[in-house]
Amino acid sequence: MTSSRLSKGGRIDRSKSVRFTFDGKAYSGHTGDTLASALLANGITLFGRSFKYHRPRGVFAAGSDEPNALVTVLAGEVREPNVRATELEIHDGLVTQSQNRFPSLEHDFLAINQLAGPLFSAGFYYKTFMGPAIGPLRGTRFWMFCEKFIRRAAGLGKAGIAADPDRYERMNAFCDVLVVGSGPAGLIAAEAAASTGARVIIAEERPLAGGSLLASGELIDGRNPAVWAREKAAALAAMPNVRFLTRTSVWGYYDGNVLTAVEHVSDYKPNRTKGQPRQRHWVIRTGRTVLATGAFERPMVFPGNDCPGVMLADAARRYAIEYGVAPGNNVTLFTNNDSAYDAARTMSLAGVNITAIIDVRPDVSGTCRDIASVAGAELFLAHAVTATHAGKALSSITVQHFNAGTGRVSGAPRELKTDCLGVSGGWSPAIHLASQAGGKPDWDEDLQAFLPPEPNQNWVTTGSAAGYMDTISVLSDAATKGSAKSRLVLPPVEAPMLDASPAPVFEIEPSAKSQKAFVDFQHDVTADDIRLAYREGFHSVEHLKRYTTLGMATDQGKTSNVPGLAIMADVRGISIPEAGTTRFRPPFTPVSLGAIAGERYGDLRPHRLTPMHDWHLANSAKTYEAGLWHRPMIYASHGETVEQAYTREARAVRQSVGIVDVSTLGKIDIQGPDAAEFLDRVYTNMFSTLPVGKARYGLMLREDGVAFDDGTTWRLAETQFLMTTTTANAGPVMQHLEYYLDCIWPNLRVHLTSVTDVWAGSAVSGPKARAVLEACVTGTKVDNVTLPFMGIVHGKIGGIPVMICRLSFSGELAYEVYCGAGFGTKVWETLLVAGEPFDIMPYGLEALGTLRIEKGHVTGAEIDGRTTAHDLHLDWMLSKKKPYIGSAMIGREGLTDxxxxxxxxxxxxxxxxxxxxxxxxxxxxxxxxxxxxxxxxxxxxxxxxxxxxxxxxxxxxxxxxxxxxxxxxxxxxxxxxxxxxxxxxxxxxxxxxxx
Amino acid sequence: MIIKCPYCGPRDVIEFIYQGDATRSRPEPASNDMAAWNAYVYDRANPSGSHREYWLHSGGCRQHLVVTRDVSTHAISSVVFARDAAVAVKSGEPA
The missing domain is CATH 2.40.30.110 (Aminomethyltransferase beta-barrel domains)
Known part of the structure; x- marks a missing residue:
């Protein structure tokens, strides 16, 4: 056993045991444990196999920056891969599995990949998968066969194929101030903002507030800082103008101060409350954002630095203080800055045995020396770790003299026994969200880190995210950033005098014989890969990133970004700011697709149904979708094929009479003194000459002279027209007309209203159509004089007011009968009754199409966005007397060819x-x-x-x-x-x- | 991106439809100056910085707006009804 549970300490509830399994074995932990802390408490240090080389890997961090300890969570048929063990809260019945190992974590067959290093070096996607460019295997099927195995060998967890049974929710929220993070900076900034009455949302990715305070050895207001944070958070959450979201990771920063977050509502619970979603996705629109996202500790890059047992110094501290877990029996620390001493001090007080501190710096402050001596740790100044030794877990390290100025290792190696090495390569402010928002980060020479860019939206950064590394300055900065108006009295802080500025050492360069030194643990990118990329000509950080895949894994380079850049800058002989950095992209942490989709899955389109839809279904209509509309295709009779059905229907129209639902046609009510003038401009033919009570077939072109849409427009009054459009173009035509009225001809006094859904339409067609109307229309005659071709009359059918226009798509004597949508079925049924003596036949779109094909009438199939009026033999509709939309361009060579x-x-x-x-x-x-x-x-x-x-x-x-x-x-x-x-x-x- | 519709107030971009460059001007309807028509129908500049664009508030008041937007930062400096802007241009005032 290496790591183990300490006898006391931590915020876990030792009175409550939790049973869970990892790789089929049962373990127990306590409420409050993560999978990582619980497994460490059980002495488990091997968590998974690495991406390409299948190297054994342990837990490296203690939060969302974890690159190694990714597991798959199983729940029945459902598997969720690549969950960070460091964030996964355990509960009774949790079933987890390690990843990328075969057949088992301990005995991994593909660890042989470590011998095949060159296959997986920088650019392996481009080299290996392309196959050999020369030699006998070039372009062979054998290579394609091998590729399958190479692809299987490299990878993370497998996605499940079972449907996700869980429910997800979406929320929109609005606030004056959004505070991201609830460490000391976030808490004080939120308090400052809330004290002015602002509506505040605080989002914390962990289960509880406090951030760095949860594992701090300092005193705030004379008290344990974790307790201080808990009380502060409770007081904030109780304020009516504050919403405190825990387990909520803000993952995206978009234009207009829109941020996205995912809240883990119930996926950490063994039994979910009924109705609770698994996760809730938030879109937060905020007036101002305070980014108090903290900082990530960086690893040191040195040979063998990926061995299980090597972890970030702060992670070791967090396991000890937060979870009461000693990360090892003999803990050593390797650092280039003072923060590891604070970790040593705090861990030592918690009962962890610190045996040595290896520091690359030739000298350190008296405070640091005192800490080492009180902790009983041997201090190695101007030394570096140059190798790690492990069986299944870390057993010892090699240290050697190191010159931080030249980067050179010298002197006799000395082996130190240790089962946990905490490393600290300095701290990088978590600038991910600020970087997403668009700014270029600034390099800070003192901190050896990128600071957030100048704000390009209404946001500020505070706390360690802004480069303040000691609690006193964090608190005072946060108070002013939270609100310039607040008058908070800040609590006193007792902390050792330490300096967070690291020595500019990022890497202990491996010698020819030494182990691999990893930069990006999750994507298995080594320091040598970066140098190889440089030799192969990939110098820009953007190329480096894509060629080596550095920082492109699911951890988004949280730990690897700066060390990678530093190594590239070093080979190029330039400074880190000259090498530059890449822009961070959303999401900050992986987000499940289910959370983003929320309840929007399956068929998302609205279904548009005509007023007579139920009648159609009740009368054996087979429908299909025309755009969003559901329309009858045929009315099926027993045993008929589709062709037989539409042939029967079309024949009935030509021989006697048929009826078809035309409610889907686009309908636009056009009113105003200039309505006729407007139509003259948008149609190719003349409408101002159309008498009231008549309709005319019209053609519209696009501005470039290509045909756009056709339909009939009815003049209902001197200043009122009802335009019909094709079903498919109802929306685009409306938008087209609105555009010209708003942007081109604002002086025309015309109003447009979409009335597509206001009217139900039935077309009665066939030689007996007039006889059908005569049998049921009251209040008007429908004879050839009263209702001539293209005439309009108003009357009633079954007591329902109707508007009847005599126009024909089928080529038969035909009428379109419009009534209020709510009366559609009533009018339709009355027409059917009136048509009974003539064997009136309802017909669907197939018969409608057949009738129009016979007549050569065009629809969207011919007006396809490429054809002109001339192509469609509609040139007779092109007025020579007036200009219209498209008239200027219609005569161009290409259109008259x-x-x-x-x-x-x-x-x-x-x-x-x-x-x-x-x-x-x-x-x-x-x-x-x-x-x-x-x-x-x-x-x-x-x-x-x-x-x-x-x-x-x-x-x-x-x-x-x-x-x-x-x-x-x-x-x-x-x-x-x-x-x-x-x-x-x-x-x-x-x-x-x-x- | 949030567009402050003069009628509906600040609304998310999802409610709007982009309707193109608002700096071009349509030749007189009866004009047969093909170069001018060609420029109007096809030629578009791709300027960095401030740009005038038409946006239709299709999910709101259905008015076309002229939005002056910095296309590199998405900062919106002015939003007016397209009708007002067009009337202003016709009467010779700067929009």
């Missing part, structure tokens, strides 16, 4: 169906590639013609009429001989709809 595709009809010559999307070719033999000179936009079986037909866009379309070609669809194995015909395939004179 002879070779453009234009609309034609196709008739299948072999009685086979033509598939939509087929290409038009001349070659009778299907081959690829073929010279396509057009494509099919829509196809169907035409009951009116008794043939399979299609619409197509074909080069030189009109002059091709009468020619034969092939519609080829190699994907669906079709090659259909077709005759090219006019797009007016049925009733070209239009006699039926005018009848």
């Amino acid at each position: 002879e070779n453009r595709l234009s609309l034609v009809g196709l008739i299948s010559m072999d009685n086979q169906s033509i598939t939509g999307g087929s290409h038009i070719v001349t070659d009778p033999v299907p081959r690829e590639p073929a010279d396509s000179f057009g494509h099919v936009t829509a196809a169907c079986y035409s009951p009116a013609l008794g043939k399979y037909i299609a619409l197509a866009l074909v080069k030189h379309g009109t002059s091709m009429i009468g020619n034969r070609a092939f519609a080829t669809d190699l994907l669906r194995d079709k090659h259909c001989p077709v005759e090219i015909v006019s797009h007016h395939m049925f009733d070209p004179e239009g006699s039926r709809m005018h009848g």
